[in-house]
Amino acid sequence: MTRAPGPKGGLILGSLPAFKADPLAFLAQGLRDHGPVFRFRMGPFTAHLVNAPDHIDHVLSRNARGYDKATRSADRIAATTGNSLLSPDPEHWTRHRQVIQPAFQPRRFDGTIAPAIDALLLPAMQDWLRSGRVDIVAEMMRIVIGAAIRILFSAEIEARRISDPLEVLLADTWRRIEAPFDLSQLSRHLHRRTFRRAVGQIDAIVLGLIAARRAMAAPPDDVLTRLVAARSAETGAGLTDRELRDATVTLLLAGHETTANALARAFIHAAGGHETAPPAQIFAEAMRLYPSIWVIERRARVADRIGDFDIPAGSSVLISPWLLHRDPRLWPDPERFDPSRFSADTPPPRRAYMPFGLGQHRCVGLHLAQGIAEHILATVFDRLRLRLLPGQDLRPRPGITLRHAVPVMMEVTRRG
Numbered sequence: 228m229t230r231a232p233g234p235k236g237g238l239i240l241g242s243l244p245a246f247k248a249d250p251l252a253f254l255a256q257g258l259r260d261h262g263p264v265f266r267f268r269m270g271p272f273t274a275h276l277v278n279a280p281d282h283i284d285h286v287l288s289r290n291a292r293g294y295d296k297a298t299r300s301a302d303r304i305a306a307t308t309g310n311s312l313l314s315p316d317p318e319h320w321t322r323h324r325q326v327i328q329p330a331f332q333p334r335r336f337d338g339t340i341a342p343a344i345d346a347l348l349l350p351a352m353q354d355w356l357r358s359g360r361v362d363i364v365a366e367m368m369r370i371v372i373g374a375a376i377r378i379l380f381s382a383e384i385e386a387r388r389i390s391d392p393l394e395v396l397l398a399d400t401w402r403r404i405e406a407p408f409d410l411s412q413l414s415r416h417l418h419r420r421t422f423r424r425a426v427g428q429i430d431a432i433v434l435g436l437i438a439a440r441r442a443m444a445a446p447p448d449d450v451l452t453r454l455v456a457a458r459s460a461e462t463g464a465g466l467t468d469r470e471l472r473d474a475t476v477t478l479l480l481a482g483h484e485t486t487a488n489a490l491a492r493a494f495i496h497a498a499g500g501h502e503t504a505p506p507a508q509i510f511a512e513a514m515r516l517y518p519s520i521w522v523i524e525r526r527a528r529v530a531d532r533i534g535d536f537d538i539p540a541g542s543s544v545l546i547s548p549w550l551l552h553r554d555p556r557l558w559p560d561p562e563r564f565d566p567s568r569f570s571a572d573t574p575p576p577r578r579a580y581m582p583f584g585l586g587q588h589r590c591v592g593l594h595l596a597q598g599i600a601e602h603i604l605a606t607v608f609d610r611l612r613l614r615l616l617p618g619q620d621l622r623p624r625p626g627i628t629l630r631h632a633v634p635v636m637m638e639v640t641r642r643g
């Protein structure tokens with residue numbers, strides 16, 4: 228057996244303290260010191276980081292059967308989302324994917340994205356102009372969640388009623404992923420009270436939306452109606468209220484911070500030089516440098532071999548779009564923000580770009596996220612001039628998603 232090289236770490240916790248202190252720096256250092264497949268230990272768990280395009284394709288796509296999502300991270304996330312698309316259980320995943328994927332085809336959103344955003348963004352831009360400033364992270368979060376609620380559920384709910392409890396859930400989930408031993412696995416009652424309260428707040432909203440939708444004689448044509456109407460091809464059964472709740476909470480959790488944080492990065496880096504680049508290219512480049520899902524985890528179901536190294540059954544395999552997108556062999560001058568990398572005549576290097584993942588678990592919300600982001604970027608840069616105020620901490624804060632230190636303030640003036 229050929230073990231992959233890697234940092235030794237401490238006797239009991241292994242590399243967990245170094246990972247917790249700065250996960251991006253820890254993984255980047257491991258790559259520099261040990262090469263594109265390296266092994267490390269986090270408490271009792273063994274992990275392998277894999278960072279060559281061919282190896283990533285092997286794990287997520289070509290040999291996806293050899294890997295599953297029965298990972299600690301998926302397990303912790305399922306405490307919030309229940310049995311849904313993010314569930315480690317392949318049966319639940321298949322059922323939800325069959326129902327949700329058709330509801331997210333790009334043409335399904337024709338004509339709905341722009342009005343949902345404009346209703347929130349246009350008045351917001353007036354406020355930014357009046358005060359001459361905007362906290363771009365908070366505003367992107369508010370506008371994305373508000374627009375998503377309109378697009379998915381045709382509802383108008385104050386964004387904070389959803390984003391505040393989601394924030395608690397995401398922070399709590401990340402804490403549990405980082406902890407080598409989690410007593411809440413023994414009993415749901417050991418979940419912190421704040422966690423349970425946040426779940427209760429979200430459930431009250433989504434279960435209310437589901438009940439109202441079931442009672443409607445002429446429901447609107449949106450994602451919730453499509454989920455309520457979906458029937459299993461084999462049994463003809465529709466989703467229960469619990470399944471609808473799990474699907475809905477999953478979409479909210481997976482979609483809001485990912486899109487909002489990448490958008491905030493797009494504004495921060497495009498302002499002052501790249502505003503006239505096509506919005507699709509600005510957003511693609513922001514997600515290259517700041518992929519919201521900065522690490523993807525799988526578990527080896529059976530023993531495998533990646534490159535020259537043996538991967539034992541049960542080992543966790545980590546793939547980091549953050550590292551892949553900054554590899555200087557794939558991306559010349561990787562730290563430079565340059566939307567023209569994505570112009571039609573310079574397609575990105577093959578298999579070197581994966582902000583939405585790869586293979587069967589590839590993001591279902593991809594077209595929605597891109598549609599929302601491109602419309603917001605185009606509308607704002609068409610009318611306003613944004614400049615980053617100096618002296619701010621822009622370092623990324625990795626959690627479940629790649630976050631920012633907040634607030635990030637930008638100066639706002641009228642364009643032209």
Ligand code: HEM
Binds near residue numbers: 324482595
């Ligand atoms: C810029 C925004 C987004 C980014 C960067 C992103 C990224 C990703 C990535 C990397 C995965 C694959 C994870 C894996 O393989 O384990 C994923 C899966 C997923 N995403 Fe997104 N996402 C974004 C927006 C959205 C939106 C708007 C929604 C829905 C409203 C969404 C819903 C999901 C769901 C449900 C999955 C699980 C798919 C599955 O396992 O079958 N995402 N996303």
